[in-house]
Amino acid sequence: MQPRDLSDHVAYEAGRGIEEVARELGRDPSEFVKLASNENPHGPSPAAAVALRETASSVSSYPKAAHADLTAAVADRWNVTDEQIWLANGGDGAIDYLHRAMLEPGEDVVVPTPGFAYYGMSSRYHHGDVREYELSKSDGFVQDAETVLEGYDGERIIWLTSPHNPTGSTIPLEEIRRLADATDEETLIVVDEAYGEFADRESAVALIEGRNGYDARDDVAVLRTFSKAYGLAGVRLGYAVVPDEWADAYVRVNTPFAASELACRAGLAAIGDDEHVVRTVETARESRTYMREHIDSHVWESGGNFVLVDVGDAATVAQTMQRRGVIVRDCSSFGLPGCIRITCGTKDETERAVETLNGVLADLGLGSDAPEGPDTEVADP
Structure with missing residues (x-):
C-alpha cells in the first residue's frame, strides 16, 4: 500500500535553528545568534x-x-x-x-x-x-x-x-x-x-x-x-x-x-499586552533602518521584521556568516539565489549581523550598491 501521488508536492523548507547548526559545526550554541526565521527577538509576551x-x-x-x-x-x-x-x-x-x-x-x-x-x-x-x-x-x-x-x-x-x-x-x-x-x-x-x-x-x-x-x-x-x-x-x-x-x-x-x-x-x-507589541515593533523599525544604512550592499525597503539583502551569492554568504556565528536565511529556496534575508534583532544582534555580513562581503568580494541585471528566475512553490 502506498499514499496517493505526491509528486507535485514539495516539502516546506524552514530556517535552520541554533542547536542544529551548533551540532553540525561541533560548537557551543551560545556562540550563535539566529536571525533566519523572523522570530521575535524579545521572546513571547x-x-x-x-x-x-x-x-x-x-x-x-x-x-x-x-x-x-x-x-x-x-x-x-x-x-x-x-x-x-x-x-x-x-x-x-x-x-x-x-x-x-x-x-x-x-x-x-x-x-x-x-x-x-x-x-x-x-x-x-x-x-x-x-x-x-x-x-x-x-x-x-x-x-x-x-x-x-x-x-x-x-x-x-x-x-x-x-x-x-x-x-x-x-x-x-x-x-x-x-x-x-x-x-x-x-x-x-x-x-x-x-x-x-x-x-x-x-x-x-x-x-x-x-x-x-x-x-x-x-x-x-x-x-x-x-x-x-x-x-x-x-x-x-x-x-x-x-x-x-x-x-x-x-x-x-x-x-x-x-x-x-x-x-x-x-x-x-x-492580545492585551500592548507594551510588548510596541517594543517589538520599535525594535524592528530601528533594526531595519540600521541595516539599510550600514550594510555594504543593496537592502530593499521593508515593512516586515526583516530585510532582504542583495549579496550576489546567497549560499556562500549565508554559510560563511553561519560559520562566524550569525544564522541568516539563504533565499535560494524562494528563487532568489543572490539574496539573503536577515531578521530584525535586538540592537546588539543587529550590529553583530551587519558587522559579520560586511566582513564576509569584503572577504569574498561580493555585494552591490543596487540590484542589477535581469530579473531573477523564480521556482514553483
Missing part, C-alpha cells in the same frame, strides 16, 4: 508566558471556553462579529480552512513568486492547482493590481502577502480594491498580514467592513498570526478575518478545537 504556566495544569480539558474567549477578544480588536474570526493552528491552519471553504477539486489559486510556499502546498493538498504572478527584482518587488492580474485567469483564490516575505514590500488598500473589482465575482482575495503590525499600513480589514471610504466587500479576507509581533511562534496560533456573509462556513470546515488550550490562553493574554 510576558503576559502570555505567565498564562502558559498557569494554564499547564488544565490542559486535560478541551479548549471550548478558551476558544470562545479568544475569538471574542480578537473580534473586539477588529470590531467585527465573533463569527468573522476563524481561529486556527497557526496562519498555516487558516490557509487550510480558507481552501477547504472555497476550493472545489480542480479549482486553482494564484500565488506570488517569490513567496510563501505553503499557499501552493495547501491548494494541492485540497486538489487544486497553482498559478503564479511574479514580483520582479528589477522593479523592487512592487505589488500592485496590474502585477497580480498578469497571472490571473479566473482562479478561485488570489493570495497577496503584505508585507511580503521575503522582500518586505506592501500593497496599498486601493490596489487591493482595484484588484477585487477587476476579478470575477467568485474570486476571493486573501491578504496575508502575518507581518502587519510592523508596517505603516492600514489593515485590509477596512475593505471587508467598508471603513474609511471603502464599500464593504464579501470577496476579501485577511490572515493574521500571533507568531511574529506577539512572539508566540511556538504555540502555533493564527486566524482569518472573513466577510460576515459567509462567516458561518467555519463550523463546517474547522477541525475540532482548532487552537489548543495553551495557545488560546497565551493568545488571550498576549
Whole structure:
C-alpha cells in the first residue's frame, strides 16, 4: 500500500535553528545568534508566558471556553462579529480552512513568486492547482493590481502577502480594491498580514467592513498570526478575518478545537499586552533602518521584521556568516539565489549581523550598491 501521488508536492523548507547548526559545526550554541526565521527577538509576551504556566495544569480539558474567549477578544480588536474570526493552528491552519471553504477539486489559486510556499502546498493538498504572478527584482518587488492580474485567469483564490516575505514590500488598500473589482465575482482575495503590525499600513480589514471610504466587500479576507509581533511562534496560533456573509462556513470546515488550550490562553493574554507589541515593533523599525544604512550592499525597503539583502551569492554568504556565528536565511529556496534575508534583532544582534555580513562581503568580494541585471528566475512553490 502506498499514499496517493505526491509528486507535485514539495516539502516546506524552514530556517535552520541554533542547536542544529551548533551540532553540525561541533560548537557551543551560545556562540550563535539566529536571525533566519523572523522570530521575535524579545521572546513571547510576558503576559502570555505567565498564562502558559498557569494554564499547564488544565490542559486535560478541551479548549471550548478558551476558544470562545479568544475569538471574542480578537473580534473586539477588529470590531467585527465573533463569527468573522476563524481561529486556527497557526496562519498555516487558516490557509487550510480558507481552501477547504472555497476550493472545489480542480479549482486553482494564484500565488506570488517569490513567496510563501505553503499557499501552493495547501491548494494541492485540497486538489487544486497553482498559478503564479511574479514580483520582479528589477522593479523592487512592487505589488500592485496590474502585477497580480498578469497571472490571473479566473482562479478561485488570489493570495497577496503584505508585507511580503521575503522582500518586505506592501500593497496599498486601493490596489487591493482595484484588484477585487477587476476579478470575477467568485474570486476571493486573501491578504496575508502575518507581518502587519510592523508596517505603516492600514489593515485590509477596512475593505471587508467598508471603513474609511471603502464599500464593504464579501470577496476579501485577511490572515493574521500571533507568531511574529506577539512572539508566540511556538504555540502555533493564527486566524482569518472573513466577510460576515459567509462567516458561518467555519463550523463546517474547522477541525475540532482548532487552537489548543495553551495557545488560546497565551493568545488571550498576549492580545492585551500592548507594551510588548510596541517594543517589538520599535525594535524592528530601528533594526531595519540600521541595516539599510550600514550594510555594504543593496537592502530593499521593508515593512516586515526583516530585510532582504542583495549579496550576489546567497549560499556562500549565508554559510560563511553561519560559520562566524550569525544564522541568516539563504533565499535560494524562494528563487532568489543572490539574496539573503536577515531578521530584525535586538540592537546588539543587529550590529553583530551587519558587522559579520560586511566582513564576509569584503572577504569574498561580493555585494552591490543596487540590484542589477535581469530579473531573477523564480521556482514553483
